[in-house]
Every structure is written in structure tokens, then in C-alpha cells.
Amino acid sequence: MDENEKPRERRVLGVAELRALGHPLRMRIFDILSQHGPQTSSTLAELTGESSGSTSYHLRILAKQDLIREIPERSVGRERWWERPRGQTSWGDTEETRTPAGRAALQAATSEFHRLRNEDTTDFFTRRVDREPEEWRDVSSSFTTTTRMTAAQLGELAERIEALITEAGERHRDQEGDDVRVVSIRADLFPLSPLGGAS
Template identity: 85%
Template sequence: MTDEQPEQPTRERRVLDVAALRALGHPLRMRIFDILSQHGPQTSSTLAELTGESSGSTSYHLRILAKQELIREIPERSTGRERWWERPKGSTAWGDTDDTRSPAGRAALQAATSEFHRLRNEETLDFFTRRADREPEEWRDVSSSFTTTARMTPAQLAEIGDQIEAIITAAGERYRDQEGEDVRSVTIRADLFPLRQLGGAS
């Protein structure tokens, strides 16, 4: 007997332009974007509680993110002054494109990349150095951090990257909207990059 899952619709992949990268280059906006990605819809008030900012500040930054279509309002949940926001389904990507090769584009890309990795590094450090010991045993036992070093060609690294991306994407599609007593939001990550060459300038 096989556990066949219904076919999932393909999630759109959006390559961010310079304006969207500028929006995400702000620390609070990247944090808001992450919260909506990881924990689902929020209001400016709930985001204020989660970030320690004022609701006026979170409301301002929500509007900037919405202007770049990085997030969207949920009209059916919004009532009166309480507006609910969510991150649209689909993945985002950024990197070396025609749009980021100008000085302004490169600066926007660097700012967004810096905030993206800063938040992820903080989350990783916070969990493994402070939160792990306070988690229930069943969550401690399945939390892990893997690393290894290999000597590879660009083509070989690309192949490994494609395989890891396929696994991560499949897990996201299968479990993204799962509900249940033991279900929590989790993060699944992989980092692949060449190490600094000893004696080199890079």
C-alpha cells in the first residue's frame, strides 16, 4: 500500500527586483516578513507584541512590504481598524541579475542578504545555545545541525544543491498547512558555498 498524496499546485517562484530588495533590507521589515512566513497571518498589533515595536511602526512597515507585493491584506479577516496580513504562497529568490548589477542594485542586494542571514544566524544560535535545553525531549531529540567538508567542482555542488532543494521543497509542500496537536512550525535549512582559499584573496 502506498501513501499517495494529492498532486500539489506548483508554487510560483518570484525573483525579487531592486525595489523589493530595498524593502527587505530594513531589519524590522525582514523580521515581519519572516514572522508572516513562519507563523502565518498577523495584524500590526500582534506583530508589535512579537517584535517589541509600536503598532504604528509595524503598520507603517507592513504598508511598505505590501506596496512591493511581498505581503498582502486578507480582506475577509479584516474588520474595522484590525487588518490582517499574510505572505502570499510561493517562494522568493534573489541574486546576480541584470537588476542588481548597478551600484544601487548591488547595495540593495547586499542589505537584504545581510538581514536574511543575520536573522537566520540569530535563530540558530538562540536555539542551540539557549532554547534547546528547555524544549521537550521529543523536540530536542530531532533537532540537529549537520556539516561536512568535501572537495567538489561547481557542477558537483550544483547537483547536491538541486537534490537538497528538492527534498526541502517537497517537505514544505507536503506539510506547510498541516494542523495537529504535536505540530509546530519548524525551519529546514541548507547552506552550500565554497570555503575561503588559504593564502588567497577571496
């Protein structure tokens, strides 16, 4: 089995990595590499509307934190190709993020993460869905429900959903074909604020 095919353990990001991802353009670059595969600073410039000098600078910052890596065998001359290594990343409540600096870095990265995902979701369901072929319109969904659960029950549900999503991701990650597209699979689980409580 190739090294890139081996399942990688989940990487819990520290403050330095979170600071890197807290920048809007760096989070966007990280997403593009995750979703669409290897890119150069020039192709990223075209996709983001930024200059190649700017994307190159931000690529180096992401690489410094080992969030992305260069692909030496594809890089020729000044054209350097970059990819996001396989494997899950996560961030949350750790000893490092309980400090004031850690909390600020976590909040910035989390805010940017959700801003981009909300932007993608809104763009699809308000502007792009009607232009999609019928077979893609029929299977594109946004589900939500409200119920009453304990923390243990929500944790069990989260584990089941994560296992299902992870299994689908691993099974289809390298699939190719005329009818294959990159898709996003998401799940948000969290307790609501009490009525009259602080938001």
C-alpha cells in the same frame, strides 16, 4: 483547487523588493508572516517589541512591493490582517543587481536574511535546546561537512537538497495537531575562501 493551494513559480526579487527587505524590522515581519501565518500590526507589535504604528508603516511598504497582502475577509474596521502569499522568493545575480544600486540592495537584504537566521540558530542551540521536550531535542540537528567538489557537482547537490526540502514543505505546510510545530529546514552550500585568500 483553491488559488492559494496552487504551486506558485519562484519569484525573483528586483531592487525595489530587496530594498524593502533590507530593513531589519521589515525582514523580521516578513519572516513572522512566513513562519507563523497571518498577523495584524498589533500582534506584530507584540512579537517584535515595536509600536503598532511602526509595524503598520512597514507592513504598507512590504505590501507596496507585493511581498505581503491584506486579507480583506478577515479585516474588520481598523484591524487589518496581513499574510505572505505562498510561493518561493529568491534573489541573486541578475542584470538588475549588477548595478551599484542593485548590488547595495542585494547586500543589505542578504545581510539581514542571514543575520536573522544565524540569530535564530544560535538562540536555539545555545539557550533553548535544553528546555525542549526530549523528542524535539533528539530530532533537532545542525550538520556540516567539508569536501572537494566541482561547481557542477555542487549545483547537482543543491538541486537534490532543494527538491527534498521543497517536497517536505509542500507536504506538511498545512498540517495541524497537538504535536505539530513550525520548524525551520535550512541548507547552506558555498565554496570556502582559499587559505591566505581575501575573505
